[in-house]
Amino acid sequence: MPSSPNGKPARNARSGGTPSKRNAVAVGSSRGRSPVRIGPDDTDDADLKGLDKAVALVTNGSPVAKGKPGGTPAKPVDYSGIRCLLNPVWCYYGFIIAVTGLTLFGLLMVFSSSAVDMISSSKPTWYELVTQTAFAVVGVVVGFVLAAFPVKGFRRLSMIAMIIGVALQLATKIPGIGSEAGGNIGWIILGPVRFQPAEILKWVLSIWMPAALLAARSKRTVKRKPLLAFNAPPWLAKVGKIVEIFIPRSYWVPICGFLLAFTAVILGHDLGTAMIVVLIGAVVLLVGGFPLRMFVLLGGVGAAGILLMFVTGSSNRMSRIMATYGECSSEDLTGVCYQSIHGTYALASGGLTGVGLGNSREKWNYLPAAHNDFIFAVIGEELGFLGACAVILGFVVMGWCMIAIAVRHQDAYARMVIMAFTIWLVGQALVNIAVVVGILPVMGLPMPFISSGGTALIMCLAAAGTVVSMARSQTEIKAAVSKS
Numbered sequence: 001m002p003s004s005p006n007g008k009p010a011r012n013a014r015s016g017g018t019p020s021k022r023n024a025v026a027v028g029s030s031r032g033r034s035p036v037r038i039g040p041d042d043t044d045d046a047d048l049k050g051l052d053k054a055v056a057l058v059t060n061g062s063p064v065a066k067g068k069p070g071g072t073p074a075k076p077v078d079y080s081g082i083r084c085l086l087n088p089v090w091c092y093y094g095f096i097i098a099v100t101g102l103t104l105f106g107l108l109m110v111f112s113s114s115a116v117d118m119i120s121s122s123k124p125t126w127y128e129l130v131t132q133t134a135f136a137v138v139g140v141v142v143g144f145v146l147a148a149f150p151v152k153g154f155r156r157l158s159m160i161a162m163i164i165g166v167a168l169q170l171a172t173k174i175p176g177i178g179s180e181a182g183g184n185i186g187w188i189i190l191g192p193v194r195f196q197p198a199e200i201l202k203w204v205l206s207i208w209m210p211a212a213l214l215a216a217r218s219k220r221t222v223k224r225k226p227l228l229a230f231n232a233p234p235w236l237a238k239v240g241k242i243v244e245i246f247i248p249r250s251y252w253v254p255i256c257g258f259l260l261a262f263t264a265v266i267l268g269h270d271l272g273t274a275m276i277v278v279l280i281g282a283v284v285l286l287v288g289g290f291p292l293r294m295f296v297l298l299g300g301v302g303a304a305g306i307l308l309m310f311v312t313g314s315s316n317r318m319s320r321i322m323a324t325y326g327e328c329s330s331e332d333l334t335g336v337c338y339q340s341i342h343g344t345y346a347l348a349s350g351g352l353t354g355v356g357l358g359n360s361r362e363k364w365n366y367l368p369a370a371h372n373d374f375i376f377a378v379i380g381e382e383l384g385f386l387g388a389c390a391v392i393l394g395f396v397v398m399g400w401c402m403i404a405i406a407v408r409h410q411d412a413y414a415r416m417v418i419m420a421f422t423i424w425l426v427g428q429a430l431v432n433i434a435v436v437v438g439i440l441p442v443m444g445l446p447m448p449f450i451s452s453g454g455t456a457l458i459m460c461l462a463a464a465g466t467v468v469s470m471a472r473s474q475t476e477i478k479a480a481v482s483k484s
Helices: 051-059 081-086 088-120 127-147 151-173 197-218 234-246 249-266 271-287 292-311 315-325 338-350 375-407 412-436 454-472 475-483
Strands: 025-027 036-038 178-181 184-190 193-195
Touching: 081 088, 081 375, 088 127, 088 375, 088 454, 088 475, 127 454, 151 178, 151 184, 151 197, 151 249, 151 412, 151 454, 184 197, 193 197, 197 249, 197 271, 197 412, 197 454, 249 271, 271 292, 271 412, 338 375, 338 412, 375 412, 375 454, 412 454, 454 475
Parallel strands: none
Antiparallel strands: 025 036, 178 184, 184 193
16 A cells, blocks of 8 residues: 555545545645545546646645645634635635626716717617616626525536526527527527526536536546447437547536537527636536647547538628728728727727726717627727726636635535636637727627626626625635624
């Protein structure tokens, strides 16, 4: 039996020396330091993969679980100096402050950017502000409810939520129920209620896919019967064997669920939302220990398929891509290039400090979607470079706090869910900014917490509430919250 650095026999995570797979995994050190304990986890694998490796790296050998092997209590982690940025308690409150600040700032900018449009539509100037505030109140209530929901509850209900989310997205194709806007078929109208199921699907995918992937990891070592044992046709069994060369059968459920969600979104021609769905799935697979070779292979095949089927197959998308990375013709200046050019005009007019809150010129019906997809252009025009940097800083703080909480969390499911929400909220904000500044072609993605849009705001606040619930189950945050 191998020995530990202190001379005592080391316990193997797969042997009888440790009680069960729910225990933390002990990771040895080659330099004689005390082992890092990562756990509890839902997998039988003793080898760290994905985000677990990041935990051991970030903590620099400090224990993550409540105790060390042998029953000795863990030493408190030193968060002095620059390490205070890794303090999960600070990041917990920093995340809440960032979400609150961005939401309130979004209400202010929605009012400023939509006032002229409301007047031209014969509506009160404050109409969009009142509507967005009502959505924000609903979102806050949903967020508080989800924040009080236990982590195990999310995991247990994730499959039901996934089925409902995909069904709602597919319902947009039903005549009389689905609604089209901006070339995308992604809305459902039920009487006076109009909502976008794709926003719900992003939240659902973020809580379901980690659970499905952890279940797949726990079943990897189980010997499975061949497909013929389930009375499958011979041709199906052959196809299954070919697929299993690239993707082990244990991973079929999370991969198929992810592809189903992606297909449901892309059927509505919403390439922007489909991109976020792909990012969510990719991050969950990456931090969930999905084999890297398969990840690279699937990523390459998926990227090639998307490029071939949904970009080159659409003349409108190709024209937007060419307008972004090429030169706009005289006809394009009033067509496909119009929105991006006026977004650039708005940013250029802002300078360092902006023209002043409410004094945007481009919002006077020059810039389309000024209070929605291109609200960042109005922010840059009215508040200047400094105001735009403040917004970016808010998302940077949010993303850093979520990552810091995730890498210090003891639960694998919570870690993966938090990382999924990180790439959704922060990644979508960065994509929105990249579109406005001309790095990416126009694709109709709103800025989380800031752009006008009821379903988007409610689900972003729902995601924030879910992150709070996951964070409160972290050991240090749980102790700090219980004291307050």
